[in-house]
Every structure is written in structure tokens, then in C-alpha cells.
Amino acid sequence: MIQQFTTKRDIIRGFANAMNLISPEVQNHHEKVSYLCYRLAEAMGMPEAQKRLAFFGGLMHDIGGVLKEGNVSLLELERNARGVSVNGAKLLRMLPLTDPFASIVQESQTPWERLKRTFKTLHAPQRIGQIVHLADTVTLLLNDKESALNQVDHVKECIHNIGEREFGPEVLAGFDKLCGIEAVWLDVVYRPEIFLDLITIDQSFSLDETVRLTEFMSKIVDFRSPFTAMHSAGVAATAVALAELSNMSEDECGMMRIAGYLHDIVKLKIPNAILDKPGKLTDHEFNIMKEHAYYSWILLKDIRGFEMISKWAALHHEKLNGKGYPFHVMKEELTLGSRIMTVADIFSALTEDRPYRRSMDKEKVIGILRGDAGSGLISGGVVELLIDHYDAINARRDAESRAASKKYQQSLEKAREA
Ligand SMILES: [Fe+2]
Ligand SMILES: [Fe+2]
Structure with missing residues (x-):
């Protein structure tokens, strides 16, 4: 059978488009979260392999929401965030190719306080789950219709108000670093399709x-x-x-x-x-x-x-x-x-x-x-x-x-x- 049939980039774009069709009121939400996850992992000094896990975790974090019927409103997803992440993990465990993202998605809504209580040491799925949780929250606070850079202070304030109940010190420190980089905010608000540029090696799929x-x-x-x-x-x-x-x-x-x-x-x-x-x-x-x-x-x-x-x-x-x-x-x-x-x-x-x-x-x-x-x-x-x-x-x-x-x-x- 054909060895280089399609590319990872095309499949990822198709997947993001499918998610956009299902939740039309949250246009480009998954692109934005995915992009921010990668940048956050970078700001936290994670190695490339983990940055990629963060990217895909962000892209797929709402996949459990599609099990609900009809167009999924953002409000609904938020209200049932825990159920969405657990269902998402179930779906992702169905395939060896997507299995590595299952635990990340499962933890992507878990508040820091609970993580701290449940795990003695945090491993990659919990650390990256925190990244997705924060990137998701930040994305929901951003408004496409307003100037990108003028929103950063407000978003920062909101995230710190939510604070350590939801987010641990490591991810908060990474977020503070990102707040100082204008290009990140310009990308995420004005050009969410740029998330595809993060896939530097465009691997092909047979x-x-x-x-x-x-x-x-x-x-x-x-x-x-x-x-x-x-x-x-x-x-x-x-x-x-x-x-x-x-x-x-x-x-x-x-x-x-x-x-x-x-x-x-x-x-x-x-x-x-x-x-x-x-x-x-x-x-x-x-x-x-x-x-x-x-x-x-x-x-x-x-x-x-x-x-x-x-x-x-x-x-x-x-x-x-x-x-x-x-x-x-x-x-x-x-x-x-x-x-x-x-x-x-x-x-x-x-x-x-x-x-x-x-x-x-x-x-x-x-x-x-x-x-x-x-x-x-x-x-x-x-x-x-x-x-x-x-x-x-x-x-x-x-x-x-x-x-x-x-x-x-x-x-x-x-x-x-x-
Ligand atoms: Fe049909
Ligand atoms: Fe059919």
C-alpha cells in the first residue's frame, strides 16, 4: 500500500477543522489551545518530545465532548469539563497511536489542589495536563475582537486570581514568562492557523x-x-x-x-x-x-x-x-x-x-x-x-x-x- 499517502500536517488540520464544525461557537479554540500548550511547554523548558505531547494534548483535550449530542456549546463543555476529559481519555485509549495522549487529556481539567493530593510526584501526564488546563482557560479569556496585546494584563490578572487552586507553581511560572512575549499573543489571537507551523518535521502517513x-x-x-x-x-x-x-x-x-x-x-x-x-x-x-x-x-x-x-x-x-x-x-x-x-x-x-x-x-x-x-x-x-x-x-x-x-x-x- 502507498507509503507516503498523506501528511501529519494535513491530518491535524483536518482534525482541528472537524472540531470547529462540531463547536462552531468556539472557532479555532483547539488551534489556539494547541499552540499555547506548545509555547507553555517551551517556556517551562520541556524537551521537544514533551512539547509535542503538549501540542497534541491541547489539540485533543475536548474530544470527549463530541460524545455529547448536537453542537456542543462552550458553556456545556466547561460545565461538564471533568466528564469530557474522562470520555476523551477513553476514546484516545482505543488506538496505540493516540494512547500516549489519553492520560494527558484525562488530567487536563484536574485542579492543582487535587493533583497534589493524588500524586506524590508529578509525571509528564500531570505536568502536561496542567499545561492544557491553563492554555484552555487562557484561550477562553481571550476575545478575538479586541486588540491582542491590550488583553494580556487582564488575562494575567484572571489567571493569578484563580491561582493555585487550579494551577501549580511550575505552570504559572511558565505562563508569566509567556506574558512578556508579544508575538505569542499576536499569534494566538490573530493567526491561530499558525499552530501548524509548530509541526516542523512534516511526517507522512502511509x-x-x-x-x-x-x-x-x-x-x-x-x-x-x-x-x-x-x-x-x-x-x-x-x-x-x-x-x-x-x-x-x-x-x-x-x-x-x-x-x-x-x-x-x-x-x-x-x-x-x-x-x-x-x-x-x-x-x-x-x-x-x-x-x-x-x-x-x-x-x-x-x-x-x-x-x-x-x-x-x-x-x-x-x-x-x-x-x-x-x-x-x-x-x-x-x-x-x-x-x-x-x-x-x-x-x-x-x-x-x-x-x-x-x-x-x-x-x-x-x-x-x-x-x-x-x-x-x-x-x-x-x-x-x-x-x-x-x-x-x-x-x-x-x-x-x-x-x-x-x-x-x-x-x-x-x-x-x-
Ligand atoms: Fe449520510
Ligand atoms: Fe451513512
Whole structure:
């Protein structure tokens, strides 16, 4: 499989953009926290490896908030900060690649007084957790609309008023140093995108690593709503099976898997009341629902290596007769990959249990798919290919969905033990 598929920088930018979509009222919050964390770690004299841990800890500190439904308001995140950090740690423990950040995120809301009581000596996760806690607080005190440098004294005063209840002497000393460096405040208020410049070595990710990372992202979407749990895993499995049967290359099958994992990623933005509604959506609700396909495109289109993936993922609600959404592209623009993704999405939805109905039986699923193909909505070729291998594909979809569920349960247990 492709060795240099995408870059760390692109994935990080994509992740930050996803977090921004979920909490639109806290634009660039994660970029800012991430940037400040790195600078704080630097001011505290930490080695490069720890500065990087601080950077990623800052970037992911709110990830547990996405388990809550709907747009997550800043106020909500703050009110439930402890729950957010514990849930975040659980999610991050699911993957060896993100596991090193789990303990940092877990401690990222812990007040200094409690840390002092709980730990005899503070190790990296607690020290960096303190950095994230302070950077988060500082970011929330800053106002984008005011002059950057004129806010520093006020922020400093607030942080010292909160004082040693929340923050230890080490992180407070680092913060005082930062207060004297104008460029840091100009960066964080006016140019939060500068956080990407801190990734000096732009390491690349192989296709294989990207598959694993996006699998992790898909779990966040799936477990947001227990009713759609494992949907992304099921779509990915079905899409890959159909891609293989269509003689797509191994690399293309890997990309198909990523598109399956990410096709509904922006459902994180949509309230569960709409996602899980048993009946037909009202026009108002459907308009909100339609946003997810559009934003998949916005989120994925600029990631290197994702040129095809972004189309496959974003066009999964388009129809061959131009009556889908949100772009209304016609069949000439719907490549085989896009056609497969649409069929895989419908097939997975029909064969999954939903709160308002059990999974459908084979006859019924075939009837619906052939009906849609007959009406010129979806590809008849792909539908027939699926029907020819129905039992094998369905078994694979079911097995991968179950495996995804098991993995998730195990990570929860691991988190409980930790
Ligand atoms: Fe969708
Ligand atoms: Fe879907």
C-alpha cells in the first residue's frame, strides 16, 4: 500500500477543522489551545518530545465532548469539563497511536489542589495536563475582537486570581514568562492557523496508517448515537467488498475503506433527535440533515491524498438522476467509487437494527435496492453485483460491525482499569 499517502500536517488540520464544525461557537479554540500548550511547554523548558505531547494534548483535550449530542456549546463543555476529559481519555485509549495522549487529556481539567493530593510526584501526564488546563482557560479569556496585546494584563490578572487552586507553581511560572512575549499573543489571537507551523518535521502517513486513524474517527461518530453504532464500519466493509469485486486496486480499496469510515463524519454536527427520529423528517429537520454531506466535502477536500476519498464520501447522497443532495451532480460525475459508496450506505442502513425497526430481511432489502436502481436513482450494476454476493457481503458487514463494537467495549474496560 502507498507509503507516503498523506501528511501529519494535513491530518491535524483536518482534525482541528472537524472540531470547529462540531463547536462552531468556539472557532479555532483547539488551534489556539494547541499552540499555547506548545509555547507553555517551551517556556517551562520541556524537551521537544514533551512539547509535542503538549501540542497534541491541547489539540485533543475536548474530544470527549463530541460524545455529547448536537453542537456542543462552550458553556456545556466547561460545565461538564471533568466528564469530557474522562470520555476523551477513553476514546484516545482505543488506538496505540493516540494512547500516549489519553492520560494527558484525562488530567487536563484536574485542579492543582487535587493533583497534589493524588500524586506524590508529578509525571509528564500531570505536568502536561496542567499545561492544557491553563492554555484552555487562557484561550477562553481571550476575545478575538479586541486588540491582542491590550488583553494580556487582564488575562494575567484572571489567571493569578484563580491561582493555585487550579494551577501549580511550575505552570504559572511558565505562563508569566509567556506574558512578556508579544508575538505569542499576536499569534494566538490573530493567526491561530499558525499552530501548524509548530509541526516542523512534516511526517507522512502511509495509506495503512491513515486507514487506522480514520477508523478511530469513525468510532467517534458511531458511538455518538447508540442507534447508528457501527454504521460507518458496516458501510466501509460493504464498500470494500464491492470495490474488490469490481477489481479496484488494493490502494483504491484502502481509500474506499477510508471514505466509508468518514462518509458520515459530519453527523457529529447533527442533533440525535434528528439522526434517530423514527418517522419522516420535517423539511426543517431534513435541511439540517443535508448539511452533513456538504461538510464532509469541505472537511476532506484539501487533505493531500484524499482527492478521490473526498468525492466518494461527500457524494453518498447524490442520485444518478440528479435528485440527490447537496450538489445535484449528474451521473457523468458519479464515478464507480461514488456509486459503490451510495449503495453501501443504503445497504448498511437497511440491514442494521434501528430504534424504530429491526433490520430488514434479504428479500425486502433486494426489493428496495432493485426498486431504487429501476427508478434511476442508484447504479443497477453495483446493485446486481451486491445481490450476486449478498450473503458473503452481508456476513462481512456484520462481522466488521461486531468487531468494531467489541473493540470499543474493550477500550472502555481498559479505560475503567486505568
Ligand atoms: Fe449520510
Ligand atoms: Fe451513512
